[in-house]
Amino acid sequence: MSKKLLDNISNPEDLRKLNPEQLPQLAKELREFIIDIVSTKEGHLGASLGVVELTIALHYLFDTPKDLLVWDVGHQAYGHKILTGRKDNFHTNRQFGGIAGFPSIKESEFDAFGVGHSSTSISAALGMAIASNLKKETEKHHIAVIGDASIASGMAFEALNHAGVSKANLLIILNDNAIGIDPSVGAVKEYLTKVKRDKKLAVQNNIIKALNFDYSGPIDGHDLPKLLSELERLQSIKGPKFLHIITTKGKGLQKAEEDQVTYHAPGKFDKISGERIKKESSLFTKYQDVFGKTIVELADQNDKIVGITPAMLTGSSLKFMMEKYPERTFDVGIAEQHAVTLAAGMARQDLIPFCNIYSTFLQRAYDQVIHDVALQNLPVIFCMDRAGLVGEDGATHHGVFDLAYLRCIPNLIVFAPRNEIELRNILFTAQLGLEHPIAIRYPRGYGNIKDWEKPFERIEIGKGKCLKNGNKTAILSIGTIANNVSEAIKTLKHKDNFSHYDMRFVKPLDEKLLHQIFEKHPTIFTVEDGTINGGFGSCILEFASTNNYTNKVKLIGIPDEFIEHGAITKLQHKIGLDPKNLANKF
Known part of the structure; x- marks a missing residue:
């Protein structure tokens, strides 16, 4: 059996010894390696498969780790990890005692910034680039790789606004695949879709160019020669630069390309066919589904109920309400601050907003919870999924701070159901007309009651x-x-x-x-x-x-x-x- 190129690559220095003509073969091998491990060990699949060529091109052309590379969110960084000294222990990815599922500065010098939540990459890379300017390190490159769902977040726009008037040697790469975990939403997504279809728009009416970036693209992110050529050109240009690439999430595994939502993190699957290996069906129900089914049942009876989520329709199971009441269900994209204040505005006009945000992500909207909801005592219903320990996603995703950071806020009720029936009943109670906002926290995973769909009972507030x-x-x-x-x-x-x-x-x-x-x-x-x-x-x-x-x-x-x-x-x-x-x- 002939030796694979990947066998000889332990770090980017090894990668740079290859000829450019060999890189497509390496991309094929890297995809196979990721698929082989994730098929049995589980993890984030589609995102990493989509950026294989980009990952190779960046480490091939740039002098990492001296040049600083920041991955937004980081669930697409498996290829990066494999090429930067973690190939031999990649099989421990996300497992107890193994390597982390996201880039971590404690794990490798190649992980320039620790990530896990979205939309931080541009700010971080810009901060590094400004630091390099102050230290007179003018030849150093700073690269942020961000997706089309993450770049629509407020924090990313704040960073773009600052970067455009800086003299920072910053390269932002927009990895545009039209999907985060669920399909991307909003006007920015629609704009990017138009840019992909109409190159004149990219030249003439370009949002990024208007913010003073040297914009190039959109180009095919799976075409290595084109990627290498454009990245090489951008290396010689000083100041803020922006490369728009088009990729396919799940590239190289047909099932992952066809069902991008499921194959974001598909569990175990057959590495050849891509068919998912079914787990034994549980007799119990996930807490997210208890929420999702109950809110639909309540919405059937109360037309003032609306559902809001920041880009977690599937993860929160608000998808059930979207399917039945699309006009009353709002996926606002990765925008937790907006989601909370949107809910406050709706509550001010006598709607009953159920704002479903993962516990760890509500941290991103803390001021809005205080200033826009609690201060005005608006009866927003916060449904905080993934509270407590969440498992393999680790420190960035554990929802362990919510009780501490919420209980100090005046006017706010804080409730944690013991089981599925308690969750169902507090959701029922909350929409009957509370005088205060309420935060309801519940865990990831399955409950332990089979027949939880019992007649609703009102819960007395403040009673143990x-x-x-x-x-x-x-x-x-x-x-x-x-x-x-x-x-x-x-x-x-x-x-x-x-x-x-x-x-x-x-x-x-x-x-x-x-x-x-x-x-x-x-x-x-x-x-x-x-x-x-x-x-x-x-x-x-x-x-x-x-x-x-x-x-x-x-x-x-x-x-x-x-x-x-x-x-x-x-x-x-x-x-x-x-x-x-x-x-x-x-």
Whole structure:
């Protein structure tokens, strides 16, 4: 069997020894390598397949890592990782103890900037380019690779606005494939589509040129000779430059090209046919689907309900509402700040907005939550998917800060359902006419109740529940981590001594119940899948201090560190939130 070109490449220096004519063969081998590993180990597939030629061309022509390369979001950087010293351990990608699924400055000098959330690349690369100017490093190149969905975000536009009047040696490459996770939306997407069809528009009526960039393109991002020629030309041009390339997400695997949404992260699949390997069907329902199906049921009965998501129609399962009520469902693109204030405007006009944003992404709209929603006490319903530990995506995606960053905001109700029925009922309660905004946080993955679609019941705001009565030690939990607590209690030798309370609301706290708990139990544990600092446990300590209780209170939750990537069960075990470790602490 003849030796492959990729076998001899461990870093970009090896890559640069090839002749340009050999690069298409390398692209073929690199795609095969990515497909081979991801088919069994899982991960982000389509995005990385789409930029194989671009990845090779950038490392071939530019002097990385001296020249700084920033990948926006980073789920397209698998080829980059393989060519920059991580080929031999790429099979550990996204696994506990293995390499990260996104570029990380701790992992490699070739990862110029750590990423995971969208639309940061232009700002970061511009900052580096300005630093190079100040240090008189005028020959250094700074490259940001950003997709058409990410460039429509407000932060990207802010950076473009600044970069266009800078003298920074910055190259922005727009990887235009008309899709993020779901298909791209909005006027910018429509403009880019027109540019692809009408080259005159690219020359005459060009948004990017109007912002003082040296614009070139659009060119075929899979044509290596063209890419190399244009990138070589751009190397000699100083100042802000912009290259528009057209690519196909999933390029090289037919199934991935045909179903780009599913093959963004398809799970395991046959590397030859591309057919997905079906997992055993679960008897249970994903929390996102509980939300998605319930909001449609509520929208059937209440025509004031609207759904909003920033580019996560599929991930949030708001796609169900889009299918049935497209005129009342809004995918606003990667624009969390806009999504929140849009919801506030709708609430001001008596609509009932369900604003569905992943917990980690709501961090990007913190000021809007405070200034535009809570300050005006507008009854926006925030549905925060992917709360708590999310698994293989790691530190950039864990939704562990929400309880801490939300509970300090006046007027805001904060609720965490213990199970699918609780989620269903709080969604029902929220649309009945709350006097305040509410944040509802729920996890990634499956619940554990088969028949959750029961008749709706109204939840009393600020009321907790006793799940088990005891007389010595009380365990207070919030959200679905209650399941781990219940499992832990079952294994205890003196389990009858333990009470277990699902507090449900972090804000407002059930103070009547808390007084009863503190008067009855000398020792109290709090358990949460959020950060200990400032979170649910902190508010219990504040209650104790305010009311002069001297009970022993012990806090269990996410430690004061960024948690790595890996299966949720392994991460819980590592930080002591699994049933066995919890039992040892009680």
